[in-house]
Amino acid sequence: MSVNTANAGTPGFEIGPDDDADEFEREVWETLDTVPDPHIPVSLVEMAMIYDVEVDDGTVTVTMTFPCMGCPAYDMIKHDVRAALRTMRGVEDVEIEITWDPVWSKEMLTEGAHEELKEAGISL
Numbered sequence: 001m002s003v004n005t006a007n008a009g010t011p012g013f014e015i016g017p018d019d020d021a022d023e024f025e026r027e028v029w030e031t032l033d034t035v036p037d038p039h040i041p042v043s044l045v046e047m048a049m050i051y052d053v054e055v056d057d058g059t060v061t062v063t064m065t066f067p068c069m070g071c072p073a074y075d076m077i078k079h080d081v082r083a084a085l086r087t088m089r090g091v092e093d094v095e096i097e098i099t100w101d102p103v104w105s106k107e108m109l110t111e112g113a114h115e116e117l118k119e120a121g122i123s124l
Helices: 023-032 074-086 111-119
Strands: 050-056 059-064 093-098
Touching: 023 050, 023 074, 059 074, 074 093
Parallel strands: 059 093
Antiparallel strands: 050 059
16 A cells, blocks of 8 residues: 555645655555554544654654544554554654644545545444
8 A cells, every 4th residue: 555645634734744755754654554543444544643754763753643532542553553663674663642733533534534434334
């Protein structure tokens, strides 16, 4: 699966690597795109829960959010993100920063995610 920078439903909000991202950062995004949301059949990237990725000398920092505060899968999702990225050559440490700005909303989903959810019989 290849992650391309895609506009989400929220104006000005983009999902995926920046145009100037290097190959390794693009691989990080592609790896994150394999991490599924535990509740619905789309990835965390497609859910627009991953806001940013920074790579610095073997440390990957993922800035992400959750659909709601107190998400019951909060720790499981962070574990899944760390586990996926630690399989990558060159990743020595994974830091996860949680942000609530902007607050996640269903409008942030990509059009593709909306279609996948519709096909699965899920309406958001």
